[in-house]
Amino acid sequence: MNELVRDIAVPKNWDRRGLPGWCYHSDALLELEKEHVFRSHWQIACHVSDVPEPGSYVTFDMVGERILVLRDKEGRVRAFNNVCRHRGSRLVTAEAGHCRGALVCPFHGWVYNLDGTLRGPSRPDSFPPLDKHEFALAGIETEVWLGFVFIRLKPGPQASVAETMSPFEAELSHYQSGEMIPAGGFWGHESPVNWKSVRDVDNEGYHVAMAHPSLQDLYGSSYFDEPFVAGVCRSFATYNPHAGRRWSVRQYRAVAPEATHLPAELRQAWIYYGLFPNNVIAVTPESVQFYQEFPITRSRTQLRGAIYRYRDEGRGQRLARYLAARIDRDTMAEDVQLTVWSNEAMTSRAFAGFYLSDLEYGVRSHHDHLRAVLPVMTLDEAPEEEGMAETNARMSNRI
Missing domain, CATH: 2.102.10.10 (Rieske [2Fe-2S] iron-sulphur domain)
Incomplete structure (x- = not known):
């Protein structure tokens, strides 16, 4: 485990509750999120x-x-x-x-x-x-x-991108992402959920072993998440010693050339860098990609992203990138289903709120960032829709 990871620990006796369910089904809250979360970051x-x-x-x-x-x-x-x-x-x-x-x-x-x-x-x-x-x-x-x-x-409240992302610049610079070129066009997918349900799933790897058989095969035994700190987070994994039970994983490991352009500790790593509130830059030895989600309505979300490759990509890198994309495609389909199940439960009388594992502290710390921007999200019960903005402004000492 590298120096960056050793400096970050889950605090003892932390509150294991996430956002209350009403935060996922409020039109008035969504308007505040658009203004103070998305337009300001x-x-x-x-x-x-x-x-x-x-x-x-x-x-x-x-x-x-x-x-x-x-x-x-x-x-x-x-x-x-x-x-x-x-x-x-x-x-x-x-x-x-x-x-x-x-x-x-x-x-x-x-x-x-x-x-x-x-x-x-x-x-x-x-x-x-x-x-x-x-x-x-x-x-x-x-x-x-x-x-x-x-x-x-x-x-908005964030500093420059360079300053905000500075904890990861040295590591990410090894990939020379500035010199890469598109591996294809932009991709997009509309999902019938609140945008936070998408981010909740992406902010924790606790579900990988059960929900993502290809990722579990490739790197599940080494995968770990770091919480959001000052607007950024990181998830890191290296290949399992005997990865290859799944077809795509087996072929990926067979064709991927040794990534000698990277330091030894990164040659078999998949890394995900998060920037609050909704951006991810993901790297593999063969490529760099970004993905994000934007709310359309309180119950519809647009996912968007693109993949970039090395300009002098060889045949082995190209095949490895194709197979990695197959793994990602299956993973996204699995995640979409998880977000649907989670999101629809928010309106059920049986849903009593989140109770989070230590392995889900990334979810909690992302929610804490949202609460800091919109303190109305600290309320267990939803205020009246007509008074949402006023309540939030009062809690923020804006009026």
Whole structure:
């Protein structure tokens, strides 16, 4: 166990209760989460290789906002609201693509430069003079860290991504993620649960032995989670000595070349790095990926992610990456079912709340982060929906 792990321990006599069930089925709470959890914290938008040249862009939607990430003529990666300043149309509708020198609104033909400034409206004589900066696209705070492009919709409590993720930078730097390229497009999946149910499952490995036979075969005996501390967490595992009972695992171990580009302690490791509230960067010897979830409604969640590979990937790495993706695909399907079962129980009279194992302290510490942002979540009983925001503001000493 490395130095980072030895410094983190589960406190004695900690409260084993998680969030109360009402927090998973409240429309009013979801609106507070959108504003104070999702819009105010860093989110992974894409990787720099997704926008490789000037005019390349990526789009996605989150919590009612439309995001556009593009590379400008100077090579800088920028982010804007994908909203025309004229009538609010989407400027680009594809998930990813390339525009030649400018963004042209498909509604009325307004044109924007790649730095977001207004080049001009169509039929300019029908408008008074328009200042190119006053009518520029609304910019979004952006930071690039180890090749990943992060955005933040409004100022929030987190420091820069580099400062927040600094406990893991040295370890993750060995993978040279900034030099990787896409292994395919973005993937997405809509799940019929509250977003926190997705995060609850992902924040603990206690269920791996029972629910994930492939992961248990590959690395179950060594897997351990670290709790959320200052907005970040980490899960670490190395291959079991006799892994190979499952077909995908057996083939993966057979074809994967020795990862000599990595330090010895990482050559047989799968590692997951979490950034509050909902981002994960996962590494294997062959690839790096990110995944996250965004609430659509209180009972619908959008999962999103992408995988990146080494530019000079060999045949063995390619086959290993394919097999690792098969293992991940099965794992996600198993997790989706677990989240459905857990989420639907929250409305049952038989559900008396969580009672967490020491191995689930990652769940508790993530819930503690949520309570710190939204103290209304400390209440055992739900306040009235109409008064949710006022109750939370009073508890936060905001009014």
